[in-house]
Amino acid sequence: MPAPPPWWSDFAAHLADHRHPIYASDVVATTARLILATTTGDPHTLLAQARTNAPELVGALTDFFHTHRCLDPPPDLADRRAAARRAHRIEATPAPLRPQVEGFADFLLLQHEQAQQLGLHPNQLKTIEIRLDTIRDLALHLHTEGHTSWASVTTADLESFLALAPARRASRLAGMRQFFAYAHRSKAILHNPTEPITAVQQRGFHGPTLTPARQRTLYRRWATNQNIHPHEAFIGLAALLHAATTTELRRLTDVDIDPHRRSVRFPGRSVHLLLDGATWMALQRCQEHRHRLGSDNSHVLVTRLTRTHHGPAGAAHIRDSLAPVGLLPSILRSTRLLALTDELDAKILTISLGMSYAGVAHYRPDPTLTTPM
Numbered sequence: 001m002p003a004p005p006p007w008w009s010d011f012a013a014h015l016a017d018h019r020h021p022i023y024a025s026d027v028v029a030t031t032a033r034l035i036l037a038t039t040t041g042d043p044h045t046l047l048a049q050a051r052t053n054a055p056e057l058v059g060a061l062t063d064f065f066h067t068h069r070c071l072d073p074p075p076d077l078a079d080r081r082a083a084a085r086r087a088h089r090i091e092a093t094p095a096p097l098r099p100q101v102e103g104f105a106d107f108l109l110l111q112h113e114q115a116q117q118l119g120l121h122p123n124q125l126k127t128i129e130i131r132l133d134t135i136r137d138l139a140l141h142l143h144t145e146g147h148t149s150w151a152s153v154t155t156a157d158l159e160s161f162l163a164l165a166p167a168r169r170a171s172r173l174a175g176m177r178q179f180f181a182y183a184h185r186s187k188a189i190l191h192n193p194t195e196p197i198t199a200v201q202q203r204g205f206h207g208p209t210l211t212p213a214r215q216r217t218l219y220r221r222w223a224t225n226q227n228i229h230p231h232e233a234f235i236g237l238a239a240l241l242h243a244a245t246t247t248e249l250r251r252l253t254d255v256d257i258d259p260h261r262r263s264v265r266f267p268g269r270s271v272h273l274l275l276d277g278a279t280w281m282a283l284q285r286c287q288e289h290r291h292r293l294g295s296d297n298s299h300v301l302v303t304r305l306t307r308t309h310h311g312p313a314g315a316a317h318i319r320d321s322l323a324p325v326g327l328l329p330s331i332l333r334s335t336r337l338l339a340l341t342d343e344l345d346a347k348i349l350t351i352s353l354g355m356s357y358a359g360v361a362h363y364r365p366d367p368t369l370t371t372p373m
Contacts, residue, residue, distance in 0.1 A: 138158075
């Protein structure tokens, strides 16, 4: 190249550190040809050309440009995917009933954003999708019954829909109540047909948990066995002793660790948590494992796939790491939460674990906790 772009040497060094030599040499050669063809080394232009003419370069170029801040921060991929899933659910709704469903989706998103701005616990995007699933299925059922307007829906129509899946009655009724309350406030319907409908819902947590003997066996495995993978030990101990969620474990980075106090602040929590000796040792083993991979990814849990970029490991990796003991991380977390809610005050748990009062009440043996005024 007569005039290599200013980032060219750094790009070659980045490939040499993070990619296989054969792959790196192919990427260098293909990128050089693309620069010569486009007569520009501008990152934005080069990426746009690569998507059309050399898609095999997009991953390597994007990772390098974002790492060296040659591009603007990427948009939140999770948010974009969630928006696409919501749009797919709305499009699957019959056209005559679709406008109110679109407005309902916007209303749920507005509630989500306002709760975030106020520092409250907003509904997760997954919860919004579950609500839209319910209303989409309801709309399909009503359309086959001849309804072309929400105003003509009666309580009997809703009961016939709920009877299709009795096990999901409570969950579906919650979404329907929220939708028809919105439709009534927006004057799309004159009355709320869900008011007479009830659903008996079992209170409290009734999922699987571990016996004390099983917990002690797992603790000894993860605290004393240095031959198991460090990710299994850290994930298991963090979930069993500190009620860490899959998302918290995936997103934990070096920034969240205080080596002087031997503490971590899991993403989403507001306080630093002092780690016990076994969990701290497992955390250090994860960092040593990352160093052996030769990765500059700042996440604690780095895999062979994520060592070449700066993104977190997938949720499947958290689940698969515990495959040797045949458990899901959620079972370990639930076991710990049941013990904590029985021993500690609810306010302490909401602050230290970043949970809502309703979430804490769900794990109480006798869920009589009320939201404070």
